[in-house]
Amino acid sequence: MKRTHNPNKSQIHRSYTVEDVALRFGVHKRTVRNWIKKGLAICDDKRPLLILGTELRLFLQQQRKVHKRKCKPSELYCLKCREPRLPEQYTIEFIEETSTKGRVMAACSVCNSLMNKYFKLENLTSIQRDLAVILPLQQKHIG
């Protein structure tokens, strides 16, 4: 999907057929069927397929998020640069926030400001592998 569509064009109290959605968003019916394949929920298997406005809106919102500059696994999003950036290797810190959630903090390799992202602790090893560092997990200091 190259263009993003305004999720609010989907009215939450309505349901739409594939044709309705295609017309409303100015896309091909095939595009709408693609959305269904990609996870847009339909009411049931009956024909014509009906799509709830709420589901459509949700789906488009999610697509929008996916569409937002996506960080590669080796990158963190820098708020200052407004771009995904590689972290400075020696600044990377892994912090245990809760028993299930961790946070990686690092300085942006371009502007040097602090970047961070949350991750599930169970993903720690894969995140460390992606960032090409193996560092001890630090306990968060309370207070």
Ligand SMILES: [Zn+2]
């Ligand atoms: Zn930056």
